[in-house]
Amino acid sequence: MKRLALIAALALAAASPAEAKTLKQVPAALNPAKAYLLVEYKLLKNPFGGLPGSRKTMPLKTGLAFGRYDPALGDIRGMGKALGNPVPAGQQPIEGFRYKPLAKGPATRLMLIEMEPGTWVVQGFGGTSFSLGSYAFELVPGTVTDLGIVEAEPDWAEGQDPPEIGDVFKSALAGPFSKSPDIAPMRATFRPRTGGDIPLPAGIPADKVRPVEFIPGARFGNYLGGLVNKIEGVNAGLRKPHWTSSTNR
Amino acid sequence: MRQARLSIAATLLLAPAAAAAEPVYFHKPNVEREAFEADLSECVELAGGVRTPRQFQPYSPNIYAAAAGAFLAAFMESKAHRQMTKNVLRTCMTDKGYRRVEAADSVSHELRKLDKAERAARLFTLAASPEPAGRVLPQ
Numbered sequence: 001m002k003r004l005a006l007i008a009a010l011a012l013a014a015a016s017p018a019e020a021k022t023l024k025q026v027p028a029a030l031n032p033a034k035a036y037l038l039v040e041y042k043l044l045k046n047p048f049g050g051l052p053g054s055r056k057t058m059p060l061k062t063g064l065a066f067g068r069y070d071p072a073l074g075d076i077r078g079m080g081k082a083l084g085n086p087v088p089a090g091q092q093p094i095e096g097f098r099y100k101p102l103a104k105g106p107a108t109r110l111m112l113i114e115m116e117p118g119t120w121v122v123q124g125f126g127g128t129s130f131s132l133g134s135y136a137f138e139l140v141p142g143t144v145t146d147l148g149i150v151e152a153e154p155d156w157a158e159g160q161d162p163p164e165i166g167d168v169f170k171s172a173l174a175g176p177f178s179k180s181p182d183i184a185p186m187r188a189t190f191r192p193r194t195g196g197d198i199p200l201p202a203g204i205p206a207d208k209v210r211p212v213e214f215i216p217g218a219r220f221g222n223y224l225g226g227l228v229n230k231i232e233g234v235n236a237g238l239r240k241p242h243w244t245s246s247t248n249r
Numbered sequence: 250m251r252q253a254r255l256s257i258a259a260t261l262l263l264a265p266a267a268a269a270a271e272p273v274y275f276h277k278p279n280v281e282r283e284a285f286e287a288d289l290s291e292c293v294e295l296a297g298g299v300r301t302p303r304q305f306q307p308y309s310p311n312i313y314a315a316a317a318g319a320f321l322a323a324f325m326e327s328k329a330h331r332q333m334t335k336n337v338l339r340t341c342m343t344d345k346g347y348r349r350v351e352a353a354d355s356v357s358h359e360l361r362k363l364d365k366a367e368r369a370a371r372l373f374t375l376a377a378s379p380e381p382a383g384r385v386l387p388q
Contacts, residue, residue, distance in 0.1 A: 180329070183333065
């Protein structure tokens with residue numbers, strides 16, 4: 001019986017599509033059939049960081065999700081409007097976040113991910129899907145595409161605020177009958193790598209590194225199951241009428 | 250299809266989030282019916298993608314305690330789902346230039362008496378009217 005279960009588990013593992021690899025070390029040589037993505041996360045601020053003994057930043061539990069994008073059909077491949085253009089067998093249309101940093105800074109984490117070449121889109125952050133408008137980009141085989149530094153924060157709507165410590169206590173005391181705290185979708189901002197950031201890791205050939213070229217305006221369905229937003233933030237855009245996106249273009 | 254989604258949205262939008270809350274609808278002066286249907290249809294579709302995370306329910310060997318726990322977990326899950334759905338609709342419709350309006354008592358009473366199709370038609374009239382019929386809520 002145990003043997004049967006083991007065989008079934010192995011068969012299932014062999015049949016399931018291969019995930020992108022988040023690398024903990026720079027590979028000795030870049031795989032010419034794969035593309036690499038470099039991104040540095042700025043850690044989120046702890047909303048209760050002001051309390052004595054609390055950490056100032058949140059641990060990186062969630063992050064960017066990437067989707068294989070079909071710009072002509074305007075959706076994630078194999079889903080919604082792009083149902084007719086699935087990814088080849090053995091590949092995944094969506095790559096979720098996995099915490100395996102290549103390098104750590106005081107409030108930053110650098111990730112190197114081995115992915116399939118092609119057109120991708122920044123699909124979401126922490127469960128928020130950027131379905132209302134995100135950035136598509138190309139991953140070229142055998143190269144490292146540097147997305148730069150990403151900083152995410154909640155995109156609070158007008159009249160809404162992050163919960164304070166009193167709200168947390170009230171909610172804990174009243175249980176399911178308490179007023180639900182406000183919720184906000186996330187928004188993300190990218191900027192190019194500068195001198196103050198984690199430098200490019202040794203071992204990555206400098207001639208193989210290319211800065212990302214974001215193509216804004218990519219729209220798609222809500223496949224992450226959470227809230228939705230524009231990558232720059234619908235609410236942030238309302239607060240700043242002359243706001244311009246900070247892309248690495 | 251769009252008409253069906255509009256009817257669903259009419260029910261969804263006019264269901265108050267809490268017992269004390271007034272029903273809410275979206276308003277954009279002089280919006281065309283086609284545009285309104287397309288906008289609302291897209292937003293309802295995005296809201297349809299919401300999957301509420303499972304609520305933690307501790308194990309209990311006592312069947313009554315387990316039943317009470319399951320009831321509360323389902324209650325919390327349903328509350329969270331409504332809140333997330335409303336947030337998706339709010340963000341999406343705000344992005345398309347709509348304002349949320351708290352329907353006046355007379356309007357909500359009138360809407361409750363209508364069937365789904367009539368309610369959807371009335372909802373469009375309200376959405377497209379030059380002036381909102383109720384208090385304009387934060388965006």
